[in-house]
Amino acid sequence: MKSYQNLKNDVEQKLKNNKKENALGVISKSVFKAVRKVRTGVLINSKFFNYE
Incomplete structure (x- = not known):
């Protein structure tokens, strides 16, 4: 069984x-x-403002 410290480090x-993935x-x-x-x-600009 893992110790409390090992579990804490894993978490x-x-x-x-x-956090890195979320960022x-x-x-x-x-x-x-x-x-x-x-x-x-x-x-939108090319559709409505193209005066060529």
Whole structure:
């Protein structure tokens, strides 16, 4: 059976890993949203403001 300290260390390591993954997830989602907004803006601008 694992000691309390070993269990505590395992849990802390898992939490750190989860925080890193969550941070990466949040960053990638915000970048994706920004790119999507830019693409939408480009499509709207090319549709309505193309005077060629």
